[in-house]
Amino acid sequence: MTRIRHIGMGLLFLACLALSARAADEGKLIYHNGFENEETDKVWRPRSREIRTEMVEKEGRSGKCMLIEGTVSESWNYAQGVNRAAVVPGKRYRYEVSILVEDLQAPGPPFFKFQLEAKDREVPVQNSQPRTPRYNQLTGGWQTLSQEFVCPENTERGWFALEIGGKVEATIKCWIDDVKLFELPSE
Numbered sequence: 106m107t108r109i110r111h112i113g114m115g116l117l118f119l120a121c122l123a124l125s126a127r128a129a130d131e132g133k134l135i136y137h138n139g140f141e142n143e144e145t146d147k148v149w150r151p152r153s154r155e156i157r158t159e160m161v162e163k164e165g166r167s168g169k170c171m172l173i174e175g176t177v178s179e180s181w182n183y184a185q186g187v188n189r190a191a192v193v194p195g196k197r198y199r200y201e202v203s204i205l206v207e208d209l210q211a212p213g214p215p216f217f218k219f220q221l222e223a224k225d226r227e228v229p230v231q232n233s234q235p236r237t238p239r240y241n242q243l244t245g246g247w248q249t250l251s252q253e254f255v256c257p258e259n260t261e262r263g264w265f266a267l268e269i270g271g272k273v274e275a276t277i278k279c280w281i282d283d284v285k286l287f288e289l290p291s292e
C-alpha cells in the first residue's frame with residue numbers, strides 16, 4: 106500500500122515538473138485580450154462597412170469571444186486589433202490567437218499577422234509581419250494559431266490582424282478569442 110502511494114507521489118511529482126517545464130517554455134505572458142470586458146477589450150475594428158465585430162458568448166469558450174462576420178472587398182484583412190502591444194528589438198516572442206471558422210468564401214483560409222511598427226518611420230523594418238499558419242478547414246473546430254519571431258531593429262510595438270491572404274473580396278463568419286503575446290527566454 107505504502108509502495109503504491111510512493112509510486113503515486115513520484116508520478117505526481119514528475120507530472121508537476123513536466124507542467125512547470127511547459128510553462129517556462131511558453132514564456133512570460135505580456136499581452137492578453139480574452140474579449141471579456143466590453144469597455145476595454147472590444148478593440149478590434151472591421152476593415153469594411155460590410156463587416157461587423159461583436160463580443161458574444163460561444164459554446165466551447167469560457168466567457169466571451171469576438172464574432173467577425175461579413176464581406177471585405179478591398180483590404181488585406183477582415184479586422185484588426187486597435188490596441189498596440191509593446192515589444193523590444195532583439196527579444197524573442199510568440200503570439201497566438203484561437204479561432205473558429207464557420208463560413209468562408211475566400212481564396213484560402215484565414216490566418217493572423219502581427220504587424221510590427223517602426224520607431225523611426227523613415228527607416229524600414231525587416232520581417233515586419235510575422236504570420237501564423239492558416240486555419241485548417243479540414244480539421245475545423247477551435248484552433249490556436251501561433252507564430253514565433255525575433256523582434257527586428259527599429260521596432261517598438263505591433264498590432265494583430267485577421268488576414269485574407271490577398272487584397273480580394275472575401276466573406277467570413279468566425280469567432281476569435283484569447284489573443285496572447287509571450288516573451289520567450291533568449292536562446
Ligand SMILES: [Ca+2]
Nearest residue numbers: 139168169282
Ligand atoms: Ca474569452
